[in-house]
Amino acid sequence: MTGTTASSTGSTHSVETLPLWAAPYATKPVDATVTVPGSKSLTNRFLVLAALADGPSRLRAPLHSRDSVLMIQALRQLGATVTEVPGDGDYGPDLEITPMDPSASGAATSIDCGLAGTVMRFVPPLAALRNGPTLFDGDPHARKRPMGTIIEALLALGVPVATEGGRTPSALPFSVDGTGEVRGGHLVIDASASSQFVSALLLVGARFTEGLHLEHVGKPVPSLDHINMTVAVLRGVGVKVDDSVPNHWRVAPGPIHAFDQRIEQDLSNAGPFLAAALATHGTVRIPNWPTETTQVGDLWRTILVEMGATVTHENGTLTVKGGPEIRGADFDETSELAPTVAALCALATGPSRLTGIAHLRGHETDRLAALAAEINRLGGDAEETADGLIIRPATLHPGVVHSYADHRMATAGAILGLAVPGVQVEDIATTSKTMPEFPQMWEAMLQQGTGDDETVTSEASN
Ligand SMILES: O=C(O)C1=C[C@@H](OP(=O)(O)O)[C@@H](O)[C@H](O)C1
Ligand SMILES: C=C(OP(=O)(O)O)C(=O)O
Numbered sequence: 215m216t217g218t219t220a221s222s223t224g225s226t227h228s229v230e231t232l233p234l235w236a237a238p239y240a241t242k243p244v245d246a247t248v249t250v251p252g253s254k255s256l257t258n259r260f261l262v263l264a265a266l267a268d269g270p271s272r273l274r275a276p277l278h279s280r281d282s283v284l285m286i287q288a289l290r291q292l293g294a295t296v297t298e299v300p301g302d303g304d305y306g307p308d309l310e311i312t313p314m315d316p317s318a319s320g321a322a323t324s325i326d327c328g329l330a331g332t333v334m335r336f337v338p339p340l341a342a343l344r345n346g347p348t349l350f351d352g353d354p355h356a357r358k359r360p361m362g363t364i365i366e367a368l369l370a371l372g373v374p375v376a377t378e379g380g381r382t383p384s385a386l387p388f389s390v391d392g393t394g395e396v397r398g399g400h401l402v403i404d405a406s407a408s409s410q411f412v413s414a415l416l417l418v419g420a421r422f423t424e425g426l427h428l429e430h431v432g433k434p435v436p437s438l439d440h441i442n443m444t445v446a447v448l449r450g451v452g453v454k455v456d457d458s459v460p461n462h463w464r465v466a467p468g469p470i471h472a473f474d475q476r477i478e479q480d481l482s483n484a485g486p487f488l489a490a491a492l493a494t495h496g497t498v499r500i501p502n503w504p505t506e507t508t509q510v511g512d513l514w515r516t517i518l519v520e521m522g523a524t525v526t527h528e529n530g531t532l533t534v535k536g537g538p539e540i541r542g543a544d545f546d547e548t549s550e551l552a553p554t555v556a557a558l559c560a561l562a563t564g565p566s567r568l569t570g571i572a573h574l575r576g577h578e579t580d581r582l583a584a585l586a587a588e589i590n591r592l593g594g595d596a597e598e599t600a601d602g603l604i605i606r607p608a609t610l611h612p613g614v615v616h617s618y619a620d621h622r623m624a625t626a627g628a629i630l631g632l633a634v635p636g637v638q639v640e641d642i643a644t645t646s647k648t649m650p651e652f653p654q655m656w657e658a659m660l661q662q663g664t665g666d667d668e669t670v671t672s673e674a675s676n
Contacts, residue, residue, distance in 0.1 A: 234614060235642035235653060237631020238660050243496030243536070244632075246662040248487045248655065250500070252277035252305060252477035253509060254648045255440060258285045258332040259447050260475050262340060262417050264311035265294040267451065269472035271313075275305035276477045280647045281330040288337045289314070291323040292344050313472075316394040316421075320346035327352035327386065329578050329619060329647065331359065335410035338364055338390050339418045342373040345394035351387035355619060360407035360576045361385045367403050367415060371396050371422075398422025398467070404432035407576055412463065413444040419465030420453045430461040436573040437549045443508035450475075478504050481511025483649050484532075485554040486625040487659060488514050492523050492536040492558055493632040498659070503532035510549050517545060521558055542566040542607065552603075553581060553622035557629040559605040560589045560596065572601040578647070579618035588615045588623065592630060592637065612636025621647040628656055 257277040262285070264271035276282060286296045286309070293314035298307035325341075327334035327350055334352055341348035351357075362384045368375050369382070374391040377383035398419065405411040412428060412435060419426030435441065445455045445463070451473050454466035484500050491498040504512075505527075515525050515532070522537035542564030548555050552571050559566035574581035582598045589596035592613045595606040615627030617640050624645050631637035645652035 232641040233643070234638040234640055237615075237628050237637040237639050238657055239635045239637075240490070240494040240496075240632045240660060242494070244490050244494045244660060244662070245497050246487075246490075246659040247499040247501065248484070248659055249304070249502065250479045250483045250487065250655075251279065251649055251651070253480040254279065254281050254332065254483075255443060255509070256447070256477050257282050258330075258336065259413070259417065259444060260473070260477070261285050261289060261296070261309075261311065262336050263447065263451055263470055264473070265289045265292065265314050265340065266343070266418065266421050266470050267311075267313050267472040268469040269313070271311045271472045272299075272474045273309040273311070274474070274476040275301060275303060276309050277480065277648065278306045279650050280328055281332060284326060284328045284330050284333045285337070288325045288327075288333055289340075291325055292337075292340060292348070293318060293320060314344065316343045316345065318345060319394075320344055322347045322349065324349040324351070327356055329353045329356050329359075331408065331410050331577075334359065334361060334386060335364055335408065335414040336417060338368060338375075339414050341390040342368055342371065342392045342396050343394060343418060343421055344392040347389050347391045349387065349389045353619065355579060357386045359385070361388075363403050363405060363407065363411040364414060367401060367411070370401055371398065396422045398424040398426045400427045400429065402429045402431055405430045405435045406433035407573055409435055409437035409440045412441050416441075416444050416448060416455065416463055416465055420448070420468050420470055422467060425467035426463075426465045428463045428465070435461070436547070436570070437510070439508065439510040439549065446508045478507060478509060480648065481507065481509040481514065482550050484511055485514055485551055486629055487655075488518060488532075488534045489554050489558050489629045490632055490659060491534040492518060492521060492540050493561055493629055495536040495538060497533065497535045499534075500532045502530055503527060505530075510551060513548070513551060517548070517551065517555060520545075521562065539563045542605070544569070546570040550577075550622065553585060553620075553626040554629065556585045556589065556596070556603055556605060557626035559603075560592075560594045560608075560610065560630060561633050562605070563607055565604065565606045567604050568602040569599075570601055578620035579623065581620065581623070584616070584618050584620065584623055585626065588627065589630075591615070592634060610634040614638045614640055617641045617644050619644050621645045621649065621652075625649075625652065628652075
């Protein structure tokens with residue numbers, strides 16, 4: 215099957231013809247138990263730390279997806295060894311990592327960042343600790359994602375960053391000419407376009423000779439939960455981080471201890487499955503939901519209640535029961551959860567307002583423009599604001615949801631398709647960024663309770 219192309223959003227959307235996926239329409243309430251693959255954010259943080267650690271590390275139940283594969287490939291190019299070894303559960307192989315050797319001089323190498331924010335932001339500071347030139351590039355849209363802050367930070371740290379012809383770049387592609395050593399010290403950046411700028415520098419700061427005192431100036435840093443995750447992960451591997459003063463992070467110089475770490479399920483990616491409970495007025499259970507976590511996806515426990523669901527967390531299982539209707543609500547700073555929230559808002563009986571997500575314009579696509587365009591394309595009533603979206607109740611009709619190479623646009627389309635017959639999602643394969651088995655898991659979720667009810671796991675495609 216072939217698809218049409220997006221047109222009216224002003225977003226950067228490819229004019230290629232991409233396949234369409236007939237989103238399953240739920241003919242009855244879903245009643246399913248689902249487990250999702252490992253967290254992207256935790257997997258890629260621990261991979262970076264393993265490459266800098268003081269000995270070999272092991273990641274248990276890591277994510278295996280495009281973004282983690284790109285990170286693994288990048289670390290290998292910087293001189294780390296990453297080996298798959300049998301895992302102990304349903305999550306595919308574990309990973310053993312031997313760190314890179316900053317003193318070894320390396321030939322020029324060219325790293326593909328794909329569309330992965332964690333790769334394009336976290337790896338250049340790591341390349342500054344390698345002795346040799348490293349070229350960075352990515353997918354066409356990756357060249358449009360904000361990168362200036364990382365480039366300026368490296369330049370301020372004395373690390374040469376250049377683009378073709380020796381010019382100072384403001385975006386991908388560029389090369390980092392590392393010497394294996396960075397002095398560090400006080401560094402002032404503007405991280406208002408992405409929390410990943412802060413996380414990227416904190417992750418490597420302990421390996422700078424003088425450590426790092428990072429200071430943010432400018433509009434507020436978004437996605438603070440992800441910075442808190444970085445700080446917690448660093449402390450877990452023995453790095454001293456002082457974040458007691460807002461907008462200042464002090465990382466003491468010192469070793470990063472090797473580790474043996476199990477990765478939590480990706481709670482953000484649990485979102486579309488939990489949303490299915492609301493969209494079909496059914497029940498979705500997710501076992502092994504962590505009691506304590508730094509993942510922003512734990513916010514589902516409050517967000518979904520505000521939208522009319524009943525949420526319980528008992529014996530480790532999160533159970534979400536959809537109410538008779540989806541209630542509209544106002545949400546501030548939903549970060550990477552916003553596309554899933556927006557899809558539910560488009561199915562709600564009352565109006566919703568999402569605020570504090572202006573920086574989503576720099577995500578995989580301009581998500582505010584894309585969400586408004588795709589909801590409206592199905593007959594919805596969504597309006598972009600300077601920092602978010604207003605979504606009002608409307609009766610949706612069949613149509614194509616374009617995904618803009620954005621995994622969360624594709625899963626938002628799948629949620630809409632549960633409640634609206636005749637929705638087709640363009641390029642569902644783009645979910646491989648963080649959840650390669652998504653289409654199979656989604657269809658298996660709907661099969662549960664029909665006599666063919668296997669628990670859905672991330673290995674559903676096997
Ligand atoms: O550090 C991370 O793992 C992430 C940080 C956030 O980035 P932004 O601060 O750019 O939103 C989030 O949206 C992204 O999906 C993952
Ligand atoms: C913004 C996201 O990804 P990235 O890590 O590429 O920034 C996301 O997954 O929602």
